[in-house]
Structures are given as structure tokens and as C-alpha cells.
Amino acid sequence: MTSDSESTRTSGPLVSIVIPTFNRRCFVVDAVESCFSQTYANCEVIVVDDGSMDGTADFLREKYGDRIVLVTQANQGPGIARNNGVAVASGEFIHFLDADDQLHRQKVEIGLEAFRSRPEIAVVYTHFQFVAADGETPVSTPPFEQYSDDVFCELLRQTGCRILTSSSMIRAEALRAVGGFADDAEFRSAEDWDLFLRLARRYRFHGINRPLVYRRMHDGMISDNRLFGALGRLKTLQNARQYGWEPCMEPLEFDRKEAARHHVYALYLWQAGDAKAARGHFLRAAALYPPEARQRRMYALYTWLLPPASVDWTIGLAHRLRRLMQRRAQEP
Helix, strand or coil: EEECCCCCCCCCEEEEEEEECCCHHHHHHHHHHHHCCCCCCCCCEEEECCCCCCCHHHHHHHHHHHHHHHECCCCCCCHHHHHHHHHCCCCEEEEEEEEEEECCCCCHHHHHHHHCCCCCCCEEEEEEEEECCCCEEEEECCCCCCCCCCHHHHHHHHCCCCCCHHHEEEEEHHHHHHHCCCCCCCCCCHHHHHHHHHHHHEEEEEEEEEEEEEEECCCCCCCCHHHHEEEEEHHHHHHHHCCCCCCCCHHHHHHHHHHHHHHHHHHHHCCCCCHHHHHHHHHHHHCCCHHHHHHHHHHHHHHHCCCHHHHHHHHHHHHHHHHHHHHHHCCC
């Protein structure tokens, strides 16, 4: 890992903005420029090139020189890239920003105001606006996720993380206390869910219902990779067994959630052509949650009998059967 020199600092608490990038040369300039346009000036911009093959590092070095801190590493995924950015960060606060996203010009200023007014909080997150691939045209965006004081249990009960990483600003001391992102190169999706669970177990969060991040929607997003997503969600729940989940739900409910994650991951493994690994996860799901074991064993059998192309058909049939059973259950 190598790093270039730091950016110039001004007065007030330093905010380190960490941008991981992998083959995002076409987008990363917009992200960096959105950092430079902040109404709060005392920010350092740290870009971590995660083994890009499109010349991103040389391009950024030539364009920005010592205006940014540039870190390079072999490809290890966004979580490890962010950790390596945090390792060279000097700021009291860490703001994460994905290379294909952009910050509203007041994003850092408004976040710092929240920290000043509520010194007990460790994480500030905001709403966001989905935009098209051009980075400007608004597209439909889900409503803001406002959590109660019990952020940990609410996050755990969900099927994924609804706090956008690019919207989060975190006290550096708290981030380092929980160990940052998981040091796991296979954890390339849902790694933010795992981190926020660990933070929520120990610290207070504050949400701001203002769209202060522009989330660019385009082909090639890591979050669109269903296999990465399914594995990341499974890993998060497996890790969460060590996070003190017991006040949030009954053991059988937790087992059911993990079994469901094994099941979904198995479907995508099967679809990807790895029937053997898929069978293993179907059978683990069956063992974890006996009330649905028969169904999972049937899926394991299907991997012997049916080709990967049948996965979508199988999922569709399961959804239709589930809807039929729900209607029958509602009948008088």
C-alpha cells in the first residue's frame, strides 16, 4: 500500500472523506469535485484505488497531485479499501463516499452541525436522491429510513442495510473502536450492514431527512451483483451471532433469518453453476430451521435433477405457491 501527500487544512475539526474506487475513472472525478465544493472547507479527500485496471490511479495523481491523498492497493473489495483510507486519515470525523456518488455542497456542514448539537451521537446519516447515470437526472427514490433509539435491533430485523454508506459521517474514534469494516476480501456487499450493526451496538445514531447525497444508478454497480449481495447478507448474520442479538428476537427467529440467507445464497450459487456449494447451503438452512427443512431438502434435491437455468422458474413457482397458501389462510 502506498500513499501520496495530504491536502491543505484550515480551521475547525478536520473531516476525512474516504472514497474507495475500482474501475470508476469515468465517475470518480464527480465524487472528488463534490468534496472540493463543500461549504465546510476543512476536509481532506482520501481516494483508495482498489486495484483498478482503467488507469484510475495515474489519472487522479496527474489531475489532483497533492490536493488529495491517494492510496493504492491490490483489489480486495470496498470494505478493505475504506479501512486503508481510514488508516491514513487524520480527521476527527470520517465521511464515506462511493466513487460513483456525489455529496450535496452542504453535506459536511450539516453533518457537523448535528454532531455539535448532539455530542452523544457517533453516527450521522442522511437521506439521498437516486440519480441516473448522468449524475444529475433524479429518479424514483425510496422514503427515508428513520430509526428509533434501538437502531441495533431495527437494523438486525431488516434484510439488509438501509443506511447509505455515502450518507454516513462517523466519529473516527468510534469507527476505530469497533474495528472498521470486516477484514474479509469476500465481503464485497452488505459490509456496511455489518459495520453499522457493530456501531449501533455501542453508539447512538442520528438521521437527517434531507437528500444530501446523489446516488448514481448505472450498469456495473457492485450492489447489483446478486451473488455478492447474498453472500454479504449471509456473512453479516453469521457475524451478528457475536454481537449480542439476544434482546432483539427469539433464538428460533434468528435461526430462521440465517436459514433464509443460506437459502438465497444457495439459489444464486446454483444459478451460477455451483450446484455442489448450493446443496451445502440448502442443507445448512434445513438444519438451522427445522420447520422449513422439508422445503430446503427438496431444493437440494433439485440441484441434482435440474439445470441452473431452472432457478428463475423454481423461484417463481415458490412465490406462486406462497401466495396461494396466504390466500387460503385468509379464507373464512
